[in-house]
Amino acid sequence: MPKDYLDYKCEDDEDKVTDADKQAKVIEFVYQVARKSCPSGEYISWIQDGRIIEEVIFKSCPTPLGKKQRSFPEEQMKPRERTEKIIMDLFEFGVPVEHLFDVDDLIKARNIPKVTDCLLEVKMMVYTGQGRSKLKSVQDVVKAPFRCSVCKEKFSRSDQLRHHLCENHPDKIGVNLRSLLQRMTS
Helix, strand or coil: CCCCCCCCCCHHHHCCCCHHHHHHHHHHHHHHHHCCCCCCCCHHHHHHCCHHHHHHHHHHCCCCHHHCCCCCCCCCCCHHHHHHHHHHHHHHHCCCHHHCCCHHHHHCCCCHHHHHHHHHHHHHHHHHCCCCCCCCCCCCCCCCCEECCCCCCEECCHHHHHHHHHHHCHHHCCHHHHHHHHHCCC
């Protein structure tokens, strides 16, 4: 089993992990989950439109999402809409708010290391079974409670957690992410 299989970190190792190493771990994770390979040297363009991330999220979720019909076929979705949906699904999956990225971080490639760190968090959650059992696009599956990553308070619904984060921990989320979380419907 590889040393990083369960996201093993040693204090000495943290300083040595480069962006290229993180990208390689994400590429390996995407291949393991979705069987998609990244062309050499094209990591940013490979993930930038969100299709790869979208597929990884759907295949990583332990419910049979592949059998459910989505509201928009992916060919009809614009990259901005797809990225907003991805961020919402990551929030529903249980990715802590401090790991979520802004829409422009991905589609305009403003902060690809933040996107990479978010995908590494998804990888850790998938490998350790910490992800929530349902995404917002699937309505008939029971799921674990939502948990604030800052104060560890539990909530039964995502809108309660969104309200809690925006009201009690606005310093932990950026302005754009806060706006997106407030726009999300329950």
